[in-house]
Amino acid sequence: MDIGGLVTSAGINISICVVLSSLYSVLRKQPSNASVYFTRRFISEPIQHDDPFGLHRFVPSAGWLMRAWQATDEELLEAGGVDAVVFMRIVVFSLRIFIIATVVCICLVLPVNYYGRDMEHKSFRVEPYDVFTIGNVEEGSKMLWAHCFAMYVISFSAFVLLYLEYKSITKMRLAHITGSHLNxxxxxxxxxxxxxxxxxxxxxxxxxxxxxxxxxxxxxxxxxxxxxxxxxxxxxxxxxxxxxxxxxxxxxxxxxxxxxxxxxxxxxxxxxxxxxxxxxxxxxxxxxxxxxxxxxxxxxxxxxxxxxxxxxxxxxxxxxxxxxxxxxxxxxxxxxxxxxxxxxVWVRKIASLLCALALVFVFCFPVAFVQGLTQEDVLKSWFPQFRRLLENEFVNRVVTGYLPSVILIVLMYTVPPIMMMLSKMEGNVSRSERKRSACIKVLNFTIWNVFFVNVLSGSFIQQMSVFSKLQELPFQLAKQMPDQAAFFTTYVLSSGWASLASELIQLFSLTWNFFRKFILRSKEEPTNIALNFPHHTEIPRMLLFGLLGFTFAIHAPLILPFLLIYFALAFLVYRNQILHVYVTKYESAGLFWPVVHNTTIFSLVLTQVIAVAVFALKEAPIASGFTIPLIVFSLLFNEYCRKRFSQVFKRSPAQVLIEMDRRDEQMGREEGFYxxxxxxxxxxxxxxxxxxxxxxxxxxxxxxxxxxxxxxxxxxxxxxxxxxxxxxxx
Structure with missing residues (x-):
């Protein structure tokens, strides 16, 4: 793919986002859609619409963006509970770390990649995407030290931010426990x-x-x-x-x-x-x-x-x-x-695990098919009747650059419901535990099938043959990642930007509301419209994009600005949805954060291992050797956080509970509490x-x-x- 194809994909997704966002700003002003876009207020108390009819209700506006921006953490906590605030902390952490990564890699790593070889560059629009990746740097180049330095900056910035977030969320969880003294x-x-x-x-x-x-x-x-x-x-x-x-x-x-x-x-x-x-x-x-x-x-x-x-x-x-x-x-x-x-229960857990593994195996075939669509030669051999059509430049860019990511996104929509069903089959005794289990399943499925299988492109047999020698896996990833950078950039555009716009529209709820009111002519107000926040779909998407950002930061820095825009939009969109749409039915008090922390550490370690392999392939043994201590430090940092914070998410501190019991004795427990x-x-x-x-x-x-x-x-x-x-x- 050349830069023109990437611009085409970005233009399509920007157009979708602008159209859907404008449509949302109009639809939310209509009184008939109050149950869709103001669900929290709608189900808590009757709403009387005193907004008279006027043309302003059909003019797009961006006032909701300012209200989402100005909302405080206290308002989010009151509206969505601790889990909602923790989710927004994931977005804030991602924003902070990728602002740092974008500044360092765009200013330092990208020029090194672009001028890594002595070659004549074309105009920017027809420039191949490969010239912006580390694959364009010559073997033995001394400029690879820029990549090693960027890796250190990103890693230590992530350590500091992760520690601060873990500490803050731990205090928030303890405050939630002490605040609800009669839970x-x-x-x-x-x-x-x-x-x-x-x-x-x-x-x-x-x-x-x-x-x-x-x-x-x-x-x-x-x-x-x-x-x-x-x-x-x-x-x-x-x-x-x-x-x-x-x-x-x-x-x-x-x-x-x-x-x-x-x-x-x-x-x-x-x-x-x-x-x-x-x-x-x-x-x-x-x-x-x-x-x-x-x-x-x-x-x-x-x-x-x-x-x-x-x-x-x-x-x-x-x-x-x-x-x-x-x-x-x-x-x-x-x-x-x-x-x-x-x-x-243990039999059910084993059966659920086997079903999840079977789904992962079956899903490898459509992913391999999607990867074939990104290669023009393979596409022409599969569909020779469209050979002449593919010769059109615009059609070729859309089919090879935009269509594969859209097909993969549509296929991925079938995964969360299946994983939720498997989590129910496990025998979880709470809804939050079931959703957390489904979140972990979707996360593992997404990382494997979207990242690893796509990077290790080729026939499925070739992919499986890689694992006959596990020590060769980092080198295989190092070789293939520059070639797949363009696909993942368009995937961020399609799965990230467009998904945020569809999240605003709430298409399913909007369609059902229209059908109920204007087709069935129902005058009864709906009673079962409350939606709980879909942590099991949104957290895996966030963490996948974090994995892509870390692993491609030094390989293909062009992906970072698109990720940064996604997280900035997510900050506004999800705050708006938490304040107005989603209803908190139960609370896990931040149990999703350890999953986020562990996945981020995994992403960092994977990035560092791949960097060691890349420097070895590029004949830079000193840079490769200097990256190995980062892996050790990442593992030690994770162990420290596990000892320091994670136990609070598994067990309640006796000191806190005893103080709460003594406070109840002093104040007197409510009559009839038992x-x-x-x-x-x-x-x-x-x-x-x-x-x-x-x-x-x-x-x-x-x-x-x-x-x-x-x-x-x-x-x-x-x-x-x-x-x-x-x-x-x-």
């Missing part, structure tokens, strides 16, 4: 692998065990149940009813045509609801008793320190029995996985909440279960009703 999860542990007894039920076994071994701190427990088939069918029937029921005021009338086909929208008979029959109660449905107790329970303790000790101590000589861990937050519990026997614990983890309350049916389950089950269920209260009933919120759509 039910701090007093609760989850017990799985409860042994079966012929004489007693699971509930009796749990009570007997913890009453015996934790007599001073044990308060109560709440069993996990396997819902009966009746409850599952009732839940499905209720969902179907909510989809098909007419509104209280008819939204389909004979006098209103369907805008899709021009005919009458009254395609079925509207059944008016009877007020006496609209409120369905469980008494009318004759519910059956919940069938079985699961070998799992939530156990409550008097203080936080006792709960942490019980969660971390091995409870039995058999590690597969009485397995304990700190309970997730109530809204974070993934109830459907709690009934999975603990002995099956009943609130049982209510927070009441499984039946969540079932009835899903069904939108309120009922007292105290008449169902045994005497002990009756006592447990009486404490299960619907927390939504006690929440204050909010008033109408006036919002100006700008």
């Amino acid at each position: 039910p999860s701090h007093f609760t542990i989850l017990v799985r692998g409860v042994p079966w007894s012929q004489d007693d039920s699971y509930s009796k076994s749990v009570e007997s065990f913890f009453s015996t071994y934790y007599p001073d701190t044990y308060v109560a427990h709440q069993m996990v149940y396997r819902p009966s088939t009746f409850h599952k069918l009732k839940k499905d029937a209720k969902k179907m009813y909510l989809m098909l029921r007419p509104t209280e005021t008819e939204y389909v009338r004979d006098d209103k045509p369907c805008y899709l086909c021009g005919g009458s929208a009254h395609t079925f008979k509207v059944i008016h609801k009877d007020n006496n029959r609209s409120q369905t109660r469980i008494d009318d449905l004759h519910p059956t008793q919940i069938e079985k107790e699961c070998p799992a329970a939530f156990v409550f303790f008097k203080n936080r320190y006792a709960a942490v000790i019980a969660a971390q101590v091995l409870q039995s000589w058999n590690p597969m029995l009485w397995v304990t861990q700190l309970a997730p937050e109530p809204h974070d519990v993934y109830w459907s996985n709690l009934g999975i026997p603990y002995k099956q 009943n609130q614990l049982r209510s927070a983890y009441c499984q039946l309350a969540y079932i009835t909440k899903d069904l939108t049916i309120s009922e007292d389950f105290s008449r169902v089950g045994t005497n002990r279960q009756r006592k447990d269920d009486e404490s299960c209260q619907d927390k939504d009933d006690s929440s204050p009703k909010s008033g109408i919120h006036h919002i100006e759509l700008q």
